[in-house]
Structures are given as C-alpha cells and as structure tokens.
Amino acid sequence: MTPTTHSDAVHTHTNSCWWNSDEARWVCPHDAAAPLVDVRDMIVVHTAMLREFRLAPAAVRRVAPGSAKGAAAVERHLAFVCDMLHHHHQGEDELLWPLLRERAPAAAAVLDQVESQHADIDAALDRVAYTRQAWAATPDAERRETLALTLERLHALLAAHLDLEESAVLPVAAGVLTDAEWGAVGAAAAASMSKPALVLAIGMFAYEGDPAVLRTMLSHAPAVPRFVVPRIGPRAYARRARQVHGTARP
Template sequence: MADVRDMYTAHVMLRREFRLLPGLVRGVPPGDIKRAKIVATHAEKICLVLHLHHEGEDLVLWPLLLERGGEQTSAIVPTMEEQHHGIETALRDVTELLAAWKESARGGELLAASCETLSARLQEHMAMEEERILPLVEEHVTAAEWAQLGEHGLNGTPKQDLPLVLGMVMYEGDPLVLKEILSKAPLAARLVMPFVGPRVYARHARRVYGTPTPPRVGDGHIEPGPGLTSA
C-alpha cells in the first residue's frame, strides 16, 4: 500500500515557502523592479508546485478514496475538495497580483495580504489532510496509484525547474524518504540529484532570501528577518 511519508516531506516544503512569502514581498522597496522580479519569479514557481500538487489529488486521490473508503472518506473528502477550491481562488488572486507587481514593484501590501490568505488556507488544509486523509490513504490506496500523484507533478513542472523543486524538498526532507523517492527515478537522476538539488536551491535561496539557509519549519523559526528581505 501507499507510503505517505513523501507527502509529509512535500508539506514541510510548502509550509516553509508559503509562510515566508508575505515577508519577502513586504521586504521589496516600492519601485525596486529588479528585486520584485526575483521574488515574483520565486513565487510563480512555488505557486505552480502547489497547483500541480492539488490538481493531482483532485484527479487521482479523491476519486479513489470516495470509491473505496465508504463513510469514512465520504465524510471528509468533500471538505478537502472545498478547501482546494478556496486555496485555488487565493492562488489565482496571488497570481494575478504578481503579474502587475513584478513589472512595477507597486501594490506590494495588497499582494502580501493575499499571500497571507493563501498561506493560512494552505496551512489549515495540510494539517487536516495529515490528520484525516493520510491514514485513509495508507488503508485504501496502493503504492502504484499513489505514485501517480508524484508523476503528475513531475510531468507538469518545467524540466529546468526540477532540480530546484527537488532541492526545496531536500532542504528539510528526511534523507530516508528522499532516498526512497529517488529510487524510482532514472539512474542518472539517482546519482546526480542528491548533489545538484541542494546546490541549486542554495543558490536560489541566496538570491531570494539573502542566505542559502533560510528559516526552517523544523527550527520553529519561519518568519524572515530584515536581512532576509533586502538581498
């Protein structure tokens, strides 16, 4: 049956990046288009990761659970779907505001507030998913079916961004879980990605956060300080 540890690992990355995003936006001086483009490009990448993550659940996971889980799943899956709709609405708001802010570096507070709304909805959803859904997945979903979620995300991610996305996950990921994830990849990726992913994310984080080691969820410190919003 499904090994859901990779979902916890993905959630840690999403918690970190979306909790830090409002502070990044607020740290851009009005009119600093160069800095706004750096932060906006980062935001666009993580927004795509989130969209693909939830789209895979909508297409693969919810139908399987509703088909097999009886009253247990029929009681919770509609709530998950409703939360997805709320998150997708917030995601569209952020994406639309990003487009204008990226070119003008104006209206940052409105964008930051929208990022906070998105993050709050996402945190609530992931906590409920971990508590209520993942135990049902372990009971009703096979490993092969579960793998379709990851494949959906990989297929929708631009190839040039795959090392960065993996590096984001590896930053706080359990090494044993990451090894299991990579075990399904082609041999070249299994050999190269453990070295390339962290380096790509470190370079990206230095540009975005001003440090290759931004605050970690696991440290309990996820709000960026002034030095992380001015690079």
C-alpha cells in the first residue's frame, strides 16, 4: 500500500482507491477533493429486502395446507419482493457495474464476484418462482415445504451477496460516481414499479430505514407524493405484513 497525504493526515490506499491515468492522480473515497456520494439509500433497500426474504419461509409454513386464500396472499407478496430484487439487480448490472469497472479497475475481482452472485441469485429466483406458483395452485404440505426450503436457500445467497456489496462495493461507488450516476440506479428501480407498488415499497423501507435517508430518497419527487407517500406507505406495509406475517410488526 502507498501512503499519501490528504488534508494533513496520512492516508493508506485501499481497494476503494484507484489510479486515474488521465489525470495522473489517485482518487480516494476519503479524499476531500472527491466528496463521497451518499449511498445509504442502498443500505435501506437491502435491509428491507433481506428482512422480507428472511421472514418468507415462516410466512409460507404458517399457511395451513389447503388454504388457497392464505397461499394466494403470501404468493402475491413473494412475487412483489422477488420482482423488486430482480429489478434492483438489473439496475446494478446495467448502470452500476460498467461504471465501476471503468473507474475503479482495482475493484475488478470483487465486481466479478458480485456479478457471479447475481447469476446465482437469478437462478434461485427462478426456482422460487416455479415453486411458489406450484404451491399457490395446489397449496398442500409437500409443496409448501419445498417452497420454504427454496426460500431459505435464496435468503442465504442474498445475505452473503449484500454483505459483500456493502463492505466492498458501496465504498468504491461512493468515491468514484457522481450523485446523478448513483441516483440513476435507484430511479431505474422505481420506474419499474406501479404507483401502488412504489407506495408499498416505501412503507417497507420505512419500517427499519433511517428517516433522514428516506427523506433524501424522496427529495426529487413532486411535492404531493413527497408529502403523502411517507404517510400512507407505512400503513400500506402494515396491512401487507398483517396479511403475510400475521402482525403489523414482523
């Protein structure tokens, strides 16, 4: 590692730093000349999705065999969170990884790893889609347990992936992207949702998310949605949680 002085303090380069050959200088996340992009919104999204996939197997097992109504309610929620995860990863694949590969070549190995994890998670999502649809059509005990086990495997893959992304990728993104480039990733995910789905998603994020970060996430929305959504979103999520998890506070 090469020590470099930044703001009268000794800085040791890490994998988050990269050499800009065009400008013949190091670019470092903690360099005062390169202010950090606020990536905390990604952590809010991760926390919500990981919670829902952690709770999903128990939600499935809670449905009594033969209960078509119960299976339909849980399957609808699983479809919602699976679609959210798919579009979240699609935005990263299309908008985030290419920029990071270009600007942070030292991070190539970890980017290879998270892209490989995306492929594994996509395959797991396909298995979940097949098993949840089969269970919803015939909600017997055997199909219920198959789905629960499939969801447990997906959760394990997702937990490992999000841990790596938060520890090794987000610090790089914070140092090398612009606010507009970072915002485009979240905007693409939001554009994939209907308005009711977006309200539910905001409520899901607000359940454990930092209120200050949520305000930032909504800061570019028109005035009415910016005022209304934070108020109706938590109620929408509470209704969904009661249907799926049996409580508004899962």
